[in-house]
Amino acid sequence: MKDIKKLANILNADVILIDIATKQVNYLDESTNNSNKNVVNLLIDNIELLTNHIYQSLDYNSGHILTCHVNEESIVCFSFKYDDPLSTSSELMMLHSLSNLKSISQIIYTLYNSNDAPEEEVHITKFSDKLHIKKESSESFDPKTFFNAETDIIKSIVYSRKASLISALEKLSRLKIIGERFASNNMIRGEKDTLISYVSILNRAIIQWGYPVESAFQLHNELVQEIELSPQFLNFFQVIREITWHYFKIVQNHRVHNFLPLHQRIKQYIKEHISENITLDDIATALNASKKTLNPAFKREYKITITQFIRQTKIDTAKELLIASNLTLLEISNLLSFSTASYFVKTFKEITGITPNHFRQHFFDEELHL
Secondary structure (H helix, E strand, O other): OHHHHHHHHHOOOEEEEEEOOOOOEEEOOOOOOHHHHHHHHHHHHOHHHHOOOOEEEEEEOOEEEEEEOOOOOEEEEEEEEOOOOOOOOOHHHHHHHHHOHHHHHHHHHHHHHOOOOOOOOOEEEEEOOOOOEOOOOOEOOOHHHHHHHHHHHHHHHHOOOHHHHHHHHHHHHOEOOOOOOOOHHHHHHHHHHHHHHHHHHHHHHHHHHOOOHHHHHHHHHHHHHHHHHOOOOOOHHHHHHHHHHHHHHHHHHHHHHOOOOHHHHHHHHHHHOOOOOOOHHHHHHHHOOOHHHHHHHHHHHHOOOHHHHHHHHHHHHHHHHHHHOOOOHHHHHHHOOOOOHHHHHHHHHHHHOOOHHHHHHHOOOOOOOO
C-alpha cells in the first residue's frame, strides 16, 4: 500500500481502503480529518453501489471520490476535497487529474494487484446534499437562471460564503450548459470555450473585489492554458465545480495573507506563482518586505533557502504532472517556466537522481522511492 499512498500524496488526495464484507475502513493518512470521516460515511452508506463498477467517480457538492474495486474484498478510494483550505493542489494540476480519471484508476488497480488493469470506463455517479444518489434531471438552458446562479456564485466567492456557494453550484448543476448548443463533433471545443468564458467572469469579479490584478491575470492565463491542453473532460460540471472552489480558496487565503508570519507568506507566494520565473525581487515587492529579510526568515523556519525551495517545489509539481497528465517534457518545462526543456531535465535529475522520463516510466518500481 506504500505506493498507493505515494500516488495519493502526489495527487493531493486522501486514500481510504474499505473492506466490503465488514465495512471496516483503513485510513492510510493518520491526519484524516472530520470532513473525510463524512466522506467515509457516504461510502459506507452506499457500499453496494461501489461494487457495481470497477472504476467510479462519486461527485458531491465540494469534491469527488475516485473508487477502484480492486478485488472481491476491497475498494480503494481517493478523496479529493475542493474546499479544503490546506489543500496544496495548484491550477496546473486541477484539470489534468479530472481529465485522466481512467488512467489514475488503472494505476491504482495495477499497484494493488501487481497486474494489468481492466479497460473499463469510469462510471460517474452524483450525490445530493443528503448523500443519496441523485437522479439525472438536467433542465434546458435558461439564460436568466444561468445568470442568477452565476451571480450567486460570484457573491459567495467574494464574501467567502461556503454554504451559499454550495447552494449556487447545485442550482447551476441542474442546467444543461453543454448539449444541443454544440454539434457532437465540436463538443470539446464548446466545453473549452464555456470554461474559458467562466474563468474570465470569475477573474473579473475577484479583481473588482480587490484581488491583485497581476496575480489574477496569472491565474487566468494558467487556467486557460490548462483548459486548452486538456484532451477531454470526462465530467464537465465537476471541472466547473473545482474551478469555482479554487477561486473560493484563492480569495479566502488572500483575506488572511497579510496576517501570516513572513516565512508563511513567502511559502504561499511561491506555491501560488510556481509557474513563473520567481526571483527574490518579485517576492520582496509582492510582500512589501525587505529583500534582505527574506532568506533569514525562511531558512530559520524551513532549514533551506528560498531558491532551494523554489527548485524543489517546481520539481514536485513536475512529478504530479508526469503522473497525472500526458503532457510532454517540453510542455511541462514551459508550464513551470524553465528556460529550456534540457534545463528542466537537468534540474529534475539533480534533485531526484533520475530523468523525468525514467520517473514517468518507473515511478512504481519497488526500488524507486522519491
